[in-house]
Amino acid sequence: xxxxxxxxxxxxxxxIVASAALLLGGGGLVAVNVYASAGEGDSHRSASRxxxxxxxxxxxxxxxxxxxxxxxxxPDAARPEVDRNLALIDSQITEAYKRxxxxxxxxxxxxxxxxxxxxNPLKDKRAATLERIALSIGRVAERPQGxxxxxxxxxxxxxxxxxxxxxxxxxxxxxxxxxxxxxxxxxxxxxxxxxxxxxxxxxxxxxxxxxxxxxxxxxxxxxxGQAGNGPEASDFVDITTVQPNVKKARTARGGxxxxxxxxxxxxxxxxxxxxxxxxxxxxxxGAHHMHDYxxxxxxxxxxxxxxxxxxxxxxxxxxxxxxxxxxxxxxxNGQDEADANADGGGKEGNVGEIQTPSQVTLTFAGSPKSKxxxxxxxxxxxxxxxxxxxxxxxxxxxxxxxxGFEDRQLKDKYPxxxxxxQVVRSFTFQSCWDGQNADSANHRTHVxxxxxxxxxxxxxxxxxxxxxxVVYDVPPGPGFAVDSFPEQLHKPVTDHGDFINVFDDxxxxxxxxxxxxxxxxx
Numbered sequence: 001x002x003x004x005x006x007x008x009x010x011x012x013x014x015x016i017v018a019s020a021a022l023l024l025g026g027g028g029l030v031a032v033n034v035y036a037s038a039g040e041g042d043s044h045r046s047a048s049r050x051x052x053x054x055x056x057x058x059x060x061x062x063x064x065x066x067x068x069x070x071x072x073x074x075p076d077a078a079r080p081e082v083d084r085n086l087a088l089i090d091s092q093i094t095e096a097y098k099r100x101x102x103x104x105x106x107x108x109x110x111x112x113x114x115x116x117x118x119x120n121p122l123k124d125k126r127a128a129t130l131e132r133i134a135l136s137i138g139r140v141a142e143r144p145q146g147x148x149x150x151x152x153x154x155x156x157x158x159x160x161x162x163x164x165x166x167x168x169x170x171x172x173x174x175x176x177x178x179x180x181x182x183x184x185x186x187x188x189x190x191x192x193x194x195x196x197x198x199x200x201x202x203x204x205x206x207x208x209x210x211x212x213x214x215x216x217x218x219x220x221x222x223x224x225g226q227a228g229n230g231p232e233a234s235d236f237v238d239i240t241t242v243q244p245n246v247k248k249a250r251t252a253r254g255g256x257x258x259x260x261x262x263x264x265x266x267x268x269x270x271x272x273x274x275x276x277x278x279x280x281x282x283x284x285x286g287a288h289h290m291h292d293y294x295x296x297x298x299x300x301x302x303x304x305x306x307x308x309x310x311x312x313x314x315x316x317x318x319x320x321x322x323x324x325x326x327x328x329x330x331x332x333n334g335q336d337e338a339d340a341n342a343d344g345g346g347k348e349g350n351v352g353e354i355q356t357p358s359q360v361t362l363t364f365a366g367s368p369k370s371k372x373x374x375x376x377x378x379x380x381x382x383x384x385x386x387x388x389x390x391x392x393x394x395x396x397x398x399x400x401x402x403x404g405f406e407d408r409q410l411k412d413k414y415p416x417x418x419x420x421x422q423v424v425r426s427f428t429f430q431s432c433w434d435g436q437n438a439d440s441a442n443h444r445t446h447v448x449x450x451x452x453x454x455x456x457x458x459x460x461x462x463x464x465x466x467x468x469x470v471v472y473d474v475p476p477g478p479g480f481a482v483d484s485f486p487e488q489l490h491k492p493v494t495d496h497g498d499f500i501n502v503f504d505d506x507x508x509x510x511x512x513x514x515x516x517x518x519x520x521x522x
Contacts, residue, residue, distance in 0.1 A: 062122075062153040065089055065130070066442040070144035074137060074441045081136040082441050085129050090283050092129070093153070096122045119153055127151035229349040230489030231414065236478045239401065239415040242408040249368040249454040256366025258515040260464065261522050264294040264315040264324060266357045272328060274344020275301035278380045278443055278498055285343040287386070289327050289350050289483035294360055296323035296502055305378045308502050317522075319507035324362060326427065326497045327386075327483040328354045329472055349490075350483040358422060359471040364464035366515040367431060368454035372462045374508045375501045380439045381447050381466070383429045384496030389488045395444070398495035399426040403471065412493040416477050423472045423480070427497035431465035432456035464511055468497055 065071065066086050074082050099118050106113045130147040137144055251257050271293040277300065280286025284301050293299055298311025303323075313321040330337070330352035337353050339345025366372055385395035399409040401424045402417035409426065417423055430447035440446035448460055456462050474480050481490035488494045503511065514521035 061155070062093060062126070063150040065133075065147075065150050068147070068150065070147060071133070071441045072445045075141045076436065077140040078136045079437070079441065082133050083439070085133045085136070086441060087281055087283075088129050089126060090280050090286070092122060092125045096153075114155060119155065122153055123151045126153070229486055230484075231478075231481045231491060233478060235414055235481075235490075235492060236416050237410065237413040239405045239408060239410075239417055239421075242405075242410065242415075244407040246407045246409055249452075251366075251368040252454075254370060255368045255454075256371050256462075256516045257518040258366055259520050260364045260511040260514045261520075262315055262317060262320045262322075262362045262364075263522070264313070264320070264360065264362060266360045267292045267294050267314075268356070269297070269314065270356075271297060271299075272339070272354065273300055274342075275299075276498065277301055277303045278382060278439070278500065287327075288344060288348050288485050289386075290339060290344050290354065291325040291483075291498075292328050292354075292357075293323065293325045294362075296321050296500070299323040299325065299500075308378070308500065311502075313502075317507065319504045321502035321504075323500045323502065324468065324497070326425070326468070326470065327495065329357075329423075329425070329474075329480055329482050330354055331474060331480050333479060344483075349486045352481075355472050355474060355480070357470045358473045359469075361467075361469040361471075363467045363469075364511055364515065365431075365467055366464070367450065367456070367462035369450070370456070370462045371516045372431075372464050372512055373433075374512050375433070375463045375503070376438050377501060377503065377505070377508075378438050379433070379447075379463075379501040380443060381429050381499045381501075382443050382496065383427050383499075384494075386485060386494050386496050387488060388493045389484075389491040393493055396493045397428065398492070398497070399428075400424070400492055400495075401426065410492070412491070414478070414480070414492045419476055421476075423474055425468075425470040425472075425482075425495060427466075427468040427470075427495075429466040429468075429497070429499060431462060432460035433463045435459070435461050464515055466499055 071082065096118055103113065103117055106117070127148055130151055134144050134147050272290045273293075274285045274287045274290050275283070276287040276291070280301065282301055286301055295315050296303075296308050296311045296313055298307050303311075308321065308323065311321060315321070328350075330350065332352040335353045337345060337351070339354075340351065341347065344350065384397040385391055385393075388396040393412065396411060399411060400413065400415050401409050402415050402421040403424055404421050405415075405417075406424060406426075415423060430449050432448040432450055434446050434448075437446040448456070448458070450456055450462070472480075482492070482495050484490045484494050501508075510521065
């Protein structure tokens with residue numbers, strides 16, 4: 001089965017990738033790892049601004065600009081300029097990582113150099129960009145206040161720091177039975193809860209430079225997989241012990257009962273890359289984990305509406321050139337994948353054999369309370385949150401289950417399926433649209449979920465609701481995980497799906513007519 005990546009790299013991005021394995025010096029170690037997204041980090045988890053040379057610097061941590069309250073309802077007239085500047089903020093942090101790689105010798109001699117040469121210039125660039133965002137909104141509406149406070153970024157040290165990770169943190173659990181005695185900032189709280197028993201998420205007492213990331217390599221399936229950064233045994237649950245928990249809204253008179261299914265295969269061509277054109281357009285490796293793609297074959301970080309419209313599709317109905325993508329699922333069996341040394345793959349803790357789904361079902365359904373209206377072409381929707389482990393589960397939305405048990409859905413656990421049953425991932429996308437915008441600054445506020453009664457609120461219109469069901473034939477029990485940002489530890493709650501509508505007009509009309517007419521169409 002082909003394992004190929006169609007991601008285009010630039011010299012700058014290759015330098016960033018190289019920096020992921022960079023170790024600076026002997027006694028006092030400083031490392032640079034591409035651990036944040038190409039855009040933003042989680043500011044509430046920031047460490048002190050600059051650490052000393054005896055610690056392992058792994059992440060540039062910046063406040064997440066796009067999700068700030070001031071930018072959740074950008075006026076239409078300002079939206080293009082705001083979106084351009086949000087993309088520029090993504091590229092600024094990418095350039096900062098490249099500077100780390102270029103200045104490694106100087107940082108080794110003088111860790112304070114990172115402030116002067118990297119963090120302060122990054123702050124100035126962000127401040128100027130944030131000012132342009134505020135000005136563009138202020139021309140047509142009330143100027144947002146406080147954006148300048150989002151300019152500073154910090155250096156965050158990797159959990160489980162130190163110098164002797166390969167020796168002292170290698171077996172994690174032997175030294176830190178509760179995984180909470182490590183030197184890492186969150187060694188006991190986030191990653192090391194079962195460190196002793198299950199192999200040491202943070203390398204136990206892991207004073208080693210690899211204590212957090214690689215300290216659990218000897219943990220095997222119980223210690224969090226081959227990368228040592230998750231998942232752990234407590235992330236799995238026997239599906240037969242879960243009580244049925246699925247409730248369906250009743251379709252009222254005036255609702256739309258029909259469905260439209262599109263068959264786009266299971267990624268037989270092996271199209272993978274670690275880009276995300278919705279969240280990080282123009283930024284290679286913007287996702288920091290690999291995605292499976294079905295549908296449009298032109299999707300990478302540099303895709304445009306025009307290139308998607310001209311792209312080929314794996315969908316049986318050639319009128320559907322939409323792109324559907326989600327993080328790959330890997331078997332953590334110690335077998336290297338072709339991306340073992342690649343960005344988005346092994347360099348960022350995503351290891352093991354990528355599993356091709358046995359089945360992918362893509363269905364568009366109606367609203368229980370109203371008829372649906374056509375989606376706009378190039379509508380972009382994200383469901384779930386790739387950073388739910390650190391952001392909280394407010395936007396988490398993927399579900400896990402097993403064939404034969406799909407009335408039992410799990411949000412924050414992987415299922416252990418009985419013999420003969422297959423693992424199922426389900427993604428239900430937002431079904432309400434603001435009626436105007438194909439995207440929004442935070443990629444969320446232009447669409448919404450219906451309320452608990454199935455109604456769209458705030459003047460939003462019901463659109464065909466995409467429901468993705470992805471099935472895998474993997475061995476029963478723990479031993480698999482989805483790709484994730486490194487700091488998300490492959491937690492199941494971080495699962496997510498992405499969709500860009502590239503239906504042609506005639507096929508979208510058919511979709512709407514089928515759903516509103518109560519028919520089942522393909």
